[in-house]
Amino acid sequence: MLNFNDMIKALSLDETVVLTLVEASGYPLSLRCRFTVDAAAQCLQLTPPTGVEICAGDASLLCHAHDETLDNLRTLTIRGQLTHEGDRWIFQPVKFQPGLGMNGFWRDVVQNVIIAPRRSAKQYLQKHGLSRPEVPWDVLRKLTGE
Amino acid sequence: MFPPEIEQIILNYRTCEFTTLTKNQTPSTHPVTAWYQPGADHITITTSIGFPHKIDNIRRNPRVALLFSNPTGSGLPSGGAVMIQGDATPDDHLTVVEGLEDFWQRMFAWQPRSKAYHKTKLSRYLFDWYYIRVQISVTPRRVLYWPTADMTYAPQEMAFNAEFQ
Numbered sequence: 001m002l003n004f005n006d007m008i009k010a011l012s013l014d015e016t017v018v019l020t021l022v023e024a025s026g027y028p029l030s031l032r033c034r035f036t037v038d039a040a041a042q043c044l045q046l047t048p049p050t051g052v053e054i055c056a057g058d059a060s061l062l063c064h065a066h067d068e069t070l071d072n073l074r075t076l077t078i079r080g081q082l083t084h085e086g087d088r089w090i091f092q093p094v095k096f097q098p099g100l101g102m103n104g105f106w107r108d109v110v111q112n113v114i115i116a117p118r119r120s121a122k123q124y125l126q127k128h129g130l131s132r133p134e135v136p137w138d139v140l141r142k143l144t145g146e
Numbered sequence: 147m148f149p150p151e152i153e154q155i156i157l158n159y160r161t162c163e164f165t166t167l168t169k170n171q172t173p174s175t176h177p178v179t180a181w182y183q184p185g186a187d188h189i190t191i192t193t194s195i196g197f198p199h200k201i202d203n204i205r206r207n208p209r210v211a212l213l214f215s216n217p218t219g220s221g222l223p224s225g226g227a228v229m230i231q232g233d234a235t236p237d238d239h240l241t242v243v244e245g246l247e248d249f250w251q252r253m254f255a256w257q258p259r260s261k262a263y264h265k266t267k268l269s270r271y272l273f274d275w276y277y278i279r280v281q282i283s284v285t286p287r288r289v290l291y292w293p294t295a296d297m298t299y300a301p302q303e304m305a306f307n308a309e310f311q
Contacts, residue, residue, distance in 0.1 A: 051300020070257035117196025
């Protein structure tokens with residue numbers, strides 16, 4: 001389980017995070033923001049763009065990165081509360097959800113990329129009364145260009 | 147449908163941050179690769195049934211957002227960003243390859259390592275879920291644009307399709 005210090009360490013790799021909140025219109029709104037960590041208050045101060053109406057409330061932060069070949073993926077989701085204090089936007093983390101690149105080999109590859117999605121796929125097919133479709137591997141191989 | 151500067155970002159950014167709303171209306175955001183045919187009136191997201199929560203969320207609430215804000219690998223020098231709010235419609239049918247040939251061809255070019263998923267009999271058994279997908283069409287309702295990577299200033303609200311104005 002990640003704690004606040006783990007989160008700070010993970011965030012030290014990023015200059016920006018993606019803040020998502022829900023607008024008064026009911027649509028989600030995502031903005032890439034600069035941030036600073038307030039270690040004493042265990043929260044983040046965010047600098048969202050000007051000229052965009054921002055609502056306090058339930059929000060999430062996503063930190064993710066990939067390289068030029070969509071490899072070395074790294075994902076961290078933080079759920080929490082966004083509040084407005086004076087001219088500052090404060091994000092108070094409530095729950096950390098480490099994704100790819102955050103868990104070590106066992107959880108990253110075995111749990112998150114094999115066991116959990118295989119189980120979810122099976123449950124989806126059962127729930128919707130669908131049989132498991134055959135994957136046309138020969139067609140896919142041709143599409144790789146090899 | 148989109149101005150050229152927006153279209154270039156949607157077509158070339160390797161990932162976007164895709165948000166659906168959970169049962170209790172909190173945002174759930176994940177990086178995905180979007181698919182767009184130039185001139186189309188919608189953007190397509192595909193999600194594996196190994197990660198079905200996006201589909202479940204959209205069936206309860208179709209309001210979604212896509213943020214294209216990570217230019218890594220795109221070859222575009224501006225580093226701009228696009229935020230799109232829209233209404234999502236999931237396909238009722240599963241898709242494996244048919245209809246997604248261009249998408250998979252592009253994914254193999256962009257992410258060469260993903261070819262390993264079908265190299266051996268074992269990997270084909272373990273990773274078949276990755277190719278069993280549901281297509282999600284997102285019809286844009288609002289488009290915000292930042293011409294450079296500096297997103298601290300106000301975005302431009304962009305027209306994207308006269309019939310929606």
